[in-house]
Amino acid sequence: MAWLAPPSAGPVEEVPVDAPTDVPLPVEDEMRGRSVLLKQIQEARKIIERHQPKSLAVLGGDCLVSLVPFSWLSERYGDRLGVLWIDTHPDVQTPKQYTNAHAHVLGALLGHGDPDLTKAVTRPVPAKNVMIAGIHDPLPFEAQFIADHGLRTCSPQQVRDGAQPVMEWLKDSQIEVLAIHLDLDVLDPHNFRSLLFAKPGRGKHDFGDVAEGKLNIPDVLKLIQEVTTEKEVVGMTIAEHMPWDALNLQEMLKQLPLIGG
Amino acid sequence: MAWLAPPSAGPVEEVPVDAPTDVPLPVEDEMRGRSVLLKQIQEARKIIERHQPKSLAVLGGDCLVSLVPFSWLSERYGDRLGVLWIDTHPDVQTPKQYTNAHAHVLGALLGHGDPDLTKAVTRPVPAKNVMIAGIHDPLPFEAQFIADHGLRTCSPQQVRDGAQPVMEWLKDSQIEVLAIHLDLDVLDPHNFRSLLFAKPGRGKHDFGDVAEGKLNIPDVLKLIQEVTTEKEVVGMTIAEHMPWDALNLQEMLKQLPLIGG
Numbered sequence: 001m002a003w004l005a006p007p008s009a010g011p012v013e014e015v016p017v018d019a020p021t022d023v024p025l026p027v028e029d030e031m032r033g034r035s036v037l038l039k040q041i042q043e044a045r046k047i048i049e050r051h052q053p054k055s056l057a058v059l060g061g062d063c064l065v066s067l068v069p070f071s072w073l074s075e076r077y078g079d080r081l082g083v084l085w086i087d088t089h090p091d092v093q094t095p096k097q098y099t100n101a102h103a104h105v106l107g108a109l110l111g112h113g114d115p116d117l118t119k120a121v122t123r124p125v126p127a128k129n130v131m132i133a134g135i136h137d138p139l140p141f142e143a144q145f146i147a148d149h150g151l152r153t154c155s156p157q158q159v160r161d162g163a164q165p166v167m168e169w170l171k172d173s174q175i176e177v178l179a180i181h182l183d184l185d186v187l188d189p190h191n192f193r194s195l196l197f198a199k200p201g202r203g204k205h206d207f208g209d210v211a212e213g214k215l216n217i218p219d220v221l222k223l224i225q226e227v228t229t230e231k232e233v234v235g236m237t238i239a240e241h242m243p244w245d246a247l248n249l250q251e252m253l254k255q256l257p258l259i260g261g
Numbered sequence: 262m263a264w265l266a267p268p269s270a271g272p273v274e275e276v277p278v279d280a281p282t283d284v285p286l287p288v289e290d291e292m293r294g295r296s297v298l299l300k301q302i303q304e305a306r307k308i309i310e311r312h313q314p315k316s317l318a319v320l321g322g323d324c325l326v327s328l329v330p331f332s333w334l335s336e337r338y339g340d341r342l343g344v345l346w347i348d349t350h351p352d353v354q355t356p357k358q359y360t361n362a363h364a365h366v367l368g369a370l371l372g373h374g375d376p377d378l379t380k381a382v383t384r385p386v387p388a389k390n391v392m393i394a395g396i397h398d399p400l401p402f403e404a405q406f407i408a409d410h411g412l413r414t415c416s417p418q419q420v421r422d423g424a425q426p427v428m429e430w431l432k433d434s435q436i437e438v439l440a441i442h443l444d445l446d447v448l449d450p451h452n453f454r455s456l457l458f459a460k461p462g463r464g465k466h467d468f469g470d471v472a473e474g475k476l477n478i479p480d481v482l483k484l485i486q487e488v489t490t491e492k493e494v495v496g497m498t499i500a501e502h503m504p505w506d507a508l509n510l511q512e513m514l515k516q517l518p519l520i521g522g
């Protein structure tokens with residue numbers, strides 16, 4: 001994704017991540033790859049502390065890439081920070097429901113869930129400062145969490161219709177600056193295929209029948225452009241890029257005569 | 262595609278191509294962008310003549326990227342050169358049937374079609390030295406051309422079943438070395454989406470109901486691995502890469518706060 005992005009005006013850093021192997025990371029105390037994730041969280045924190053940024057952008061990586069940057073922004077801006085979570089899923093599960101921490105991130109930012117994640121969040125974001133846009137059909141645990149904490153949401157249809165719940169949230173609140181998390185899974189996998197859900201040859205039920213994205217790139221851009229006319233953006237993260245074609249083409253090129261060597 | 266490919270062991274050159282604009286190139290004397298294409302053909306020829314290669318690989322670009330390299334190999338190897346054209350389409354049309362020269366390339370290599378293309382082919386490839394693999398449902402003009410010139414073909418199903426027509430062709434002929442053209446359109450656009458035919462939101466009939474690819478990457482790799490056990494490969498070209506997601510993501514990144522600048 002960095003290769004596709006315009007050149008950055010500010011400093012650029014890369015959080016060191018080991019290349020994946022064919023062997024899945026082990027589940028440690030109900031979280032897959034717990035020790036690896038904690039190491040990455042610490043590395044990200046070190047990099048951010050070195051720069052002490054007022055604003056930052058992140059090209060991920062899974063949804064967990066937003067944990068440390070948004071935690072940093074929360075420390076810096078306190079109640080003035082709003083979090084716009086553009087995602088099909090609310091990411092409020094805990095290891096009790098699901099062992100993959102990429103679905104725990106917003107919960108941890110709110111101060112809930114696994115202690116290894118919540119301890120990275122010195123100043124949790126108040127629930128009233130959070131809006132989840134593009135969400136639909138949450139799992140029962142997620143729906144209950146949203147109700148219990150009074151989290152605001154905006155459905156894909158509402159996003160397309162002008163995102164009124166988002167604009168009202170910004171108006172009602174004391175929010176002055178925004179951190180925007182964009183999970184690319186919010187996009188319709190029929191039109192943007194560099195997503196887990198667009199895995200070539202997948203079966204209909206291969207991903208546990210969780211909700212899949214219903215928005216398109218113009219919908220997301222319109223939403224973001226609308227909020228940026230109201231508030232300054234101090235955080236922008238993009239997560240869950242899974243470029244199947246590029247991965248498959250890269251493997252093919254390696255095996256072709258004259259090209260693969 | 263060069264970004265995805267392994268590093269090259271030999272010299273690397275880039276044929277200069279102007280960045281596309283929103284305005285289509287004009288049709289000149291029945292060929293779209295004729296003067297631009299001729300300039301690219303001349304540039305490619307100059308680069309090849311400078312290196313005088315015994316073998317070469319090309320990352321395209323449309324199917325026309327094979328014209329000058331395969332013409333060069335035909336001059337160099339004469340009747341000892343075989344051309345394996347892995348493609349859903351035979352690429353033997355002329356400006357009379359279709360103004361886009363990417364569908365004229367194999368015809369020109371055989372010495373037929375538009376004089377501006379055929380004059381780039383000093384030594385045409387004999388029809389008996391050509392095999393089209395992965396082809397199905399040719400247009401009436403194409404089917405007639407194939408019959409008239411006795412071109413050999415291998416259907417997608419035959420490729421999957423071991424590509425016997427290809428192996429017999431290699432055995433029957435005097436071919437000693439191979440130039441392989443791989444049009445990515447030979448791939449099933451449901452499984453590899455970086456293709457014209459996989460355009461997001463396309464209508465069923467948007468591409469004139471021409472044949473679409475039926476093979477998958479493993480089928481193509483198996484075919485190529487089989488022929489390379491028999492013959493040395495001296496040319497390998499890859500054409501028609503159209504990475505919709507990367508193009509759309511790149512445009513989106515330009516418009517995002519903090520990232521787009």
